[in-house]
Structures are given as C-alpha cells and as structure tokens.
Amino acid sequence: MTKKKVTFADIAQYTGFSKTTISRYFNHPDTLTLENQEKIADALNVLGYRENKLAKVLANGKTEIVGIIVPNLYMHYYSEVLNQIISGYDKYGYKFIVFIGNGSKDTEKQYIEELLTYNIEGLIVLSHTISSKQLASYHIPVVTIEREDKYVCSVNTDNYMGAVQATSLLIKSDCDVLIHINSKVDPAVPSAKRIDGFLDTCRENQFPHELVEKDIGNTYAENYENLKRIVGEIEKRYQGKKIGIFMSNDTHANVLLNVLLHEYHYEGFQDKFKIVGFDNSPISAQAIIPISTVGQQIERLADEAMQLLVMQMNERKKRSPKALKKPIHKVITPILIRRNTTN
C-alpha cells in the first residue's frame, strides 16, 4: 500500500516539458504536436501514471456513473434486470452505483439525495415507493422499469399482451373455466394490465371466468396455505370441470403446482388443471413439471432502458439542451413459452 502516485511534476521532469504542457496534454491534446503527444503518452506508460477520473469529472461534469434503485434482489426478476443493465457496461461504458430499497420510501429518497452529490448522470428506478412526479423533480435523466411512470421515461413489458397470450393458451388447452389469481394491483402499475388482458380475452371469447384478487402472503408457507384454500373453494364451485389457472408470477405458479400435486395424484392433476405463470423465472423450468409461462425479454428491456437514458444524458451535455416535451414510454413484447402444464 505504499505505491507512490505519479504527479504532473513527475511527468514534466521525465519528459523535460513544463507542467503547463503536461496539463494541456490532458485537457487540450490537439494543441500539442503529435510527436510531443506520443512522448508524453510513452512517459505515462513508463511511469505507471493512473488517470484520476474524479479530477477530470470536475472539469467536464461527466462522471459516467448511473444510479440504480431496485426494491430487492430476492426476486429473480430484479436480479436478472440488474444483471442485464450492468452488463451493458461493455456497450455503453457507464458504471453503476446500486442501491436496494427494501420497500422504504425514506431510505430511497436518502439514497437518491446521496447519489446526486456524486454527480451521477442518470437514474434507473425499479422500485415502487417514490412517485414519478417526485422523480421528475430531481431534474436528472430518469428511466423507470415496470412501475408507475406518468412523469418520467420508462420501459415496460407489454403486460396486456402477455395476459392475452396466457389466457388464449389456456382456452386452447380445452379448459372449461379460467381463473386468474393476482393480488390487488394499483391500476397505475404496468402489471395491472395483466388483469385487463385476462378479463378482455375471456369476455371476447365469451368464456366462463373468475378473477381472484387476494394477497397470498410473502413466504412459501403462506403462499402454500392460501393457495390450498383458494383451490379448495374453486374446485367446489366448478366440480367436474377442467380448470385453467393463470398465475401472476412463476414463484406462485410453482407453489400452486406443488399444492395440486400433493392434493391429487399426477394423472388426476393433469386431467383437471392447466397452469400458466409469468416471468420465465428459473423456477418455471426447474419445477417438478416444467411450467408454461409468459417470458419477459429482460435483455431487450434492459438495453432499451439504457438507450433511453443515454439519449437523455447526451442531450444534457449539449450546449443548449432541450427538455423532452413529454416522457417516452417504450413497451417490449413478451414471449409465450409452452411447457408441460398446458396442452
């Protein structure tokens, strides 16, 4: 830990140029001859000079740092989005300071304030606690992903289309009645459109259906008990019918699958129930019976988010930047993945 920092004075001494010339090399290299630029570049190599980005940042304001706020990394969806965004470093060159909100609005506000003191160039927000109006008030480029986005740019999966795909697959799987189990979702949140897509598709096909809006808890044990009770009630209501169930995510679809397999034997379950999940999480492929699901194109989602952010960040660096007239909202089509819980 004793490696000495190479200073402009060291470089000047080594090359025989003045410190002013060395400074010009870093800030206005085009004012030096190519020959002298090369001499200095060689000296930097020999001396092991390490560029100080922070000093440069103070001069030009480009930190190349983007802040990201995710609600948690427990849910695979968030860790995969984060994975894809951070991997965009190779393409866009931005570095990412990551915060995990854990559902606390105050903490997230404090995070953002802290990020602003680091002159971050932009912000990607996946967590739900801070309104888009508040986010817009920070006056820095923002892109949100799958959350309320009225006042800021956003990228979302086409949740409506995903629900149409899932519901249509259940209809084609010879079901007699369709059920969608979901928590009560704020209509401003993009995933609320999954409910609309389900209801509209059933109505258009004049297909018997039921929406079960219930919070089924946050742990596997709670999910299991709640889904066992809900399935018991559904079965009583639709005796002798083949029931198609569209779950709002794959984690819950897997718990439902386990409930059904423990209550019925394998053949009995396959004859009576069809299941479609949402997200294409690893669990949907690793379940004892691989689960049909609606896959989000997370790689594209992340890339579109970065493009939208880079566009805003570049605009800001212009001499007279123009604010967007209104926020841009991009939508990514999901992909239906047919596995073994549907026909």
Add this chain to the structure above:
Amino acid sequence: MTKKKVTFADIAQYTGFSKTTISRYFNHPDTLTLENQEKIADALNVLGYRENKLAKVLANGKTEIVGIIVPNLYMHYYSEVLNQIISGYDKYGYKFIVFIGNGSKDTEKQYIEELLTYNIEGLIVLSHTISSKQLASYHIPVVTIEREDKYVCSVNTDNYMGAVQATSLLIKSDCDVLIHINSKVDPAVPSAKRIDGFLDTCRENQFPHELVEKDIGNTYAENYENLKRIVGEIEKRYQGKKIGIFMSNDTHANVLLNVLLHEYHYEGFQDKFKIVGFDNSPISAQAIIPISTVGQQIERLADEAMQLLVMQMNERKKRSPKALKKPIHKVITPILIRRNTTN
C-alpha cells in the same frame, strides 16, 4: 433540467461572508464561531445548496465508494451476497459500484483498472478469474468471498464443517451407502473442502461411500440427463441398499429430486433415497419435496466482509498506515436445515 447550481459565491453574497469563510465552513468548520456556522447552514437550506462530494473527495481522498465484482447474478448465491453487502450501506455508509465478470479475466482486469481511476477505497471480489496475487498487487484494500485467497483477506463459509453436517445427517437417516456428487474443484477454492469433509466423515465412521467427480453441465436439461445416467449407474452398483446423496448445491439437488420422482413413484423414492443439498437457496424450500440443505449465513458473511474491508480502509486513512503482516481469513459456520428429503 434547468435548476441552477448554488455556488460558494451565491452563499457568500446571501450571508455577507467572504468566499474564504464559506470555504472554511466546509473544510474546517471548527475555525468559525458556532453562530456563524449556523448562519451559513441556514443559508444552505434556503438556497438549496447541494454538496458536491466529488470536490470534497479531491481534497480528502475519501470517495466512500467500494467496488464489487461478482461472476454473475444468475446464481441465487451471488445475488443474495450482493443484496446483503449493498444493504450494509445503512450501517457503514459506503456506496457500491457493481461489475459482473461473466467469467472473462480480461474484462475483470479492465473493470478493476476503471474502478481504480474512480479512487474507490476498497474492493470486494466474488469472481474467480483473477489470482489473489494479482489482486494484492493493486495495493488497495481487498476482501474476497468464497474463492482462492492466499494473498488477500477473505471471508468464507466453513465448507468442511458443512460437509460434515450433511454427511452425518445422511448417516443418521439410516442410509447404507453415501454418495457425493460434485464437479472437479480446484483445491485452492474454499468449496473444495466439501469433498474433504465428506470423505473424512465417511472414513471416520467406516461407512461405505463413493465420490462421483463429474461436471454435470450448465443447463437444467444437461443436469437432468447427466444425473439420470449417474443415478442409473449408482442404482445398479448398490441394488437393494438405501442410498444417501450429498449434492454440492441446491440447484443440482432439486434436479436430482425431479429425476428420482420421475423414475420412481413417491413412496419408492422415499424408501430408497435420501438427499442433502448445499446453500439453502429458495429452490430448496420451493421444491415439490422440501430439500434438506446446509445453509450459508450470508448476512453474517457479508457483514464480516464489510468489517474486514472497513478495517483496512480506515487504516489507510491514518497518517502512517501500517500494512497487514499477513492476510486475515475469516470463517463462518454454516447451519444444517432439516427438511423432508432426510429423516
């Protein structure tokens, strides 16, 4: 996006103090009277002054930024460690720039060089590609987690103890023979001790056992085919015996469970096979039969890593910092979690 930045000149004009006084307020507040400190603090509030951490950093060298390099976020273990480390912000105040290595040594070296230009104060490394000797040569505080760590400080799970716990549980579950399935692991990697713990426990108990060292692939389909073949061979060798299998991680333990349930019916499987996994990943609790496993204490692991890093970073800020005589290696005890795949 037109909010004007509040400068020292603005604060000086508002308060009637000189710019030098304002500068002293930020750098040596104790040289001002309490009354004057309060006047300036009030002015900052009224004017909406936003601290520029980067400017401060240039003065005192404390960026409060730590770099983290993870191999990927696909595996739950890495995303959970990252989750716990980043959540340590509340306790330690450090911000984290996160990189994902995706297995490329050159990319990871480039990341580290880039991080160093940002004057990061320390580095946490979970990826395997760069040797600890190379990491030590960067001359900044480093802590590694669960990887080769000869020349740098590290925090690891007590993998040997975990394997002893798993093997002992299988012995207690009335098995006749024990199998450990693992890939060929470099002996310098901490998880290699899982193999030692398994072999030593079997030998000490003079218990029939076999080590299957095979790479079973990177996808669910590959895992499934390979494990199906391996189980077929094992069954032929140990006909009529009760077989206990210790898997090197929960993802593979779940695939094995699915193979066995598809090949045997439920009762047949329970009579003939016992399984223990490693990690306590979500899949171990969400599997069709909840899987017994060795749980890593990831929250403690992450906290010990931060403590070890903060200790080194604080030492560096002293007027005459002392280098560590030799790297410190901390070990966290794992916790055995008994579920339904053992007695």
